[in-house]
Amino acid sequence: MKFYRSTRDFSRYLIIICLFISICSFAVYGQTSSVYMETRLLYNFETLDEWQPISNASRFMFRGDRTNENGVVMKYPNMRLFATKPYGMGNQSYNSTNSLSVSVSFFRKSYNFFDLVPTVQKIIPGKAQTFDVWVWGGNYDYTMEMIFEDYRGYTYTLPLGSIRYIGWRNMSTSVPSFIPQEEPYVPRAKGLRFMNFRFWSSPEERADNFVVLLDYFQTVTDTFRESYDGSDIETTLGQEVGGRSSEQYTEGGAQVVGESNGGTAGGDTATEQPQEAQQ
Numbered sequence: 001m002k003f004y005r006s007t008r009d010f011s012r013y014l015i016i017i018c019l020f021i022s023i024c025s026f027a028v029y030g031q032t033s034s035v036y037m038e039t040r041l042l043y044n045f046e047t048l049d050e051w052q053p054i055s056n057a058s059r060f061m062f063r064g065d066r067t068n069e070n071g072v073v074m075k076y077p078n079m080r081l082f083a084t085k086p087y088g089m090g091n092q093s094y095n096s097t098n099s100l101s102v103s104v105s106f107f108r109k110s111y112n113f114f115d116l117v118p119t120v121q122k123i124i125p126g127k128a129q130t131f132d133v134w135v136w137g138g139n140y141d142y143t144m145e146m147i148f149e150d151y152r153g154y155t156y157t158l159p160l161g162s163i164r165y166i167g168w169r170n171m172s173t174s175v176p177s178f179i180p181q182e183e184p185y186v187p188r189a190k191g192l193r194f195m196n197f198r199f200w201s202s203p204e205e206r207a208d209n210f211v212v213l214l215d216y217f218q219t220v221t222d223t224f225r226e227s228y229d230g231s232d233i234e235t236t237l238g239q240e241v242g243g244r245s246s247e248q249y250t251e252g253g254a255q256v257v258g259e260s261n262g263g264t265a266g267g268d269t270a271t272e273q274p275q276e277a278q279q
Contacts, residue, residue: 036224037129042122042194043217045100048079050119054104056196057114060207062105068209076105077114085215086134086168092216099136099215104199106207115147116214117196124148124191126223127181132172133197136213137163141202144171144212150180151190157198163212186234189225 043050054077065073081098089096106112131146144160156179160171175181175192182188199212225231 034224035222038223039220041218045215046098052117058112060106060108062107078103099213101213103211109207111203112201115196115198121193123193126221128175128219128221130174130220132170133217134215135171136168137165138211139166140210141205143200145198147195148192149195
């Protein structure tokens with residue numbers, strides 16, 4: 001009799017637990033938000049005029065001509081194009097012909113750095129999730145990072161990591177959730193602005209020469225904007241406000257999924273279908 005009662009109590013508790021789990025699962029499943037992930041090419045490093053001459057650097061940067069160990073006169077800092085590309089790019093290589101080579105030199109060893117700044121500091125469409133760029137390393141003890149600015153003017157540094165290796169590698173980083181890419185008031189979308197790449201040397205690394213090549217800088221970004229009764233007004237306001245909002249509410253920016261024009265327009269993109277993301 002006692003065994004029967006304990007078995008009955010156990011069954012009752014098991015049923016209660018199962019019901020609780022089912023209710024919680026239903027509540028979580030019901031909280032969905034739509035995403036529209038796209039891969040957007042930002043810079044393809046095909047031309048020199050895409051990048052500014054190197055000016056922002058640590059105080060020990062050498063500027064001028066220097067003869068290397070082979071008797072060749074080298075100009076520093078120097079940017080030039082190489083007619084090459086990473087084989088690991090796969091299908092992306094169809095859009096790539098050149099890579100950008102950057103050479104710098106310093107007077108002495110230190111925590112030396114220099115910035116590679118684009119001529120046009122582009123605003124990222126939508127909410128950026130990840131960034132990646134192909135980097136050729138010559139086994140120099142350097143690290144690489146990216147600098148972004150939000151709509152309030154605050155800057156953020158996203159590390160890509162060490163480039164102390166030989167050959168091409170795809171370097172990537174994720175965007176932390178605490179970096180704002182929208183505000184609560186319409187027009188809400190406020191994309192990040194890419195400011196520059198930054199390269200840091202180890203204090204023990206040689207100072208007289210450093211070479212790096214870059215190719216195909218892209219982002220995976222969520223360009224979803226919900227379609228609601230009056231969403232056209234938000235689009236119009238975004239275009240009128242200008243600045244970051246204008247970038248988000250024009251052709252090629254964030255896409256209102258559900259509008260009659262279908263997918264996003266323009267640009268080099270690899271588009272995925274809208275998804276329901278569980279929270």
